[in-house]
Amino acid sequence: MRRLVLLLGIVLALAGGVALVSGHGTPAAAQGAPATPAAAPAPEPSPISVIHIKNFAFVPDTVTIHPGQTVRWIQDDETAHTVTAADKSFDSGNLDQKATYKHTFAAAGTFAYTCAYHSMMKGTVIVK
Numbered sequence: 141m142r143r144l145v146l147l148l149g150i151v152l153a154l155a156g157g158v159a160l161v162s163g164h165g166t167p168a169a170a171q172g173a174p175a176t177p178a179a180a181p182a183p184e185p186s187p188i189s190v191i192h193i194k195n196f197a198f199v200p201d202t203v204t205i206h207p208g209q210t211v212r213w214i215q216d217d218e219t220a221h222t223v224t225a226a227d228k229s230f231d232s233g234n235l236d237q238k239a240t241y242k243h244t245f246a247a248a249g250t251f252a253y254t255c256a257y258h259s260m261m262k263g264t265v266i267v268k
Contacts (some may be wrong), residue, residue, distance in 0.1 A: 150257055150266070152163075183243055184221070187241070188209070188210045188211070188212050189203045189205050189209065189210070189211045189212070190211075190212050190213075190214060190239060191203060191211060191212070191213045191214070191263065192213075192214050192216050193213055193214065193215045193216055193217055193221050193223075193235070193255075193261075194216040194217060196215065196217065196219075196255075196258055196260070196261055198213070198223075198253075198261060198263035199261045201262065201264065202263065202264045202265075202266065203264075203265055203266070204266040204267075204268065205245060205265065205266070205267055206267065206268070207242065207244060207246060207247055207248055207268075208245075208246060208247065209244070210243065210244040210245075211242070211243055211245065211265055212241070212242045213232065213235070213240065213241045213242075214238075214240050215235040215236065215237055215238065215239045215240065216238075217237060218237050218260075219222055219237075219257075220234050220235060220236050220237075220257065221235050221255045221257060221258065221261065222234060222235060222255050222256040222257060223235070223241050223243075223253055223255070223263075224253055224254055224255065224256045225252070225253045226251075226252040226253060226254065227251075227252075229251070230236075230243045230251075230253070231256075240251050245265060245267045247267065248267050248268050249267055250264060250265075250266050250267075251264065251265040251267065252264050252267070
């Protein structure tokens with residue numbers, strides 16, 4: 141019977157994060173002791189926002205993400221393009237057709253960018 145009580149106490153402890161008092165099978169929380177907090181789940185990997193470079197445009201031209209997330213640009217045009225930040229904080233260099241470029245945005249802010257070859261191509265990444 142004692143083994144059954146101890147086993148039940150272990151199962152309850154594992155299921156609810158309750159610490160056991162040694163040898164008695166009585167949850168510590170039932171005796172007034174604080175319950176052991178459950179461990180926080182591991183964070184999910186940062187999602188990636190995708191922007192296509194198509195028909196001399198960034199599609200979509202504006203994305204909103206959180207700090208630590210990544211934006212990936214996919215170059216779909218036959219003509220070469222760049223992804224160049226207005227403040228020069230990031231620059232893909234030359235992107236030929238089917239090339240990709242990724243940039244992770246660590247801090248909040250609004251980041252305007254353009255194609256260095258085609259100034260009419262403009263985009264914005266909003267990080268908040």
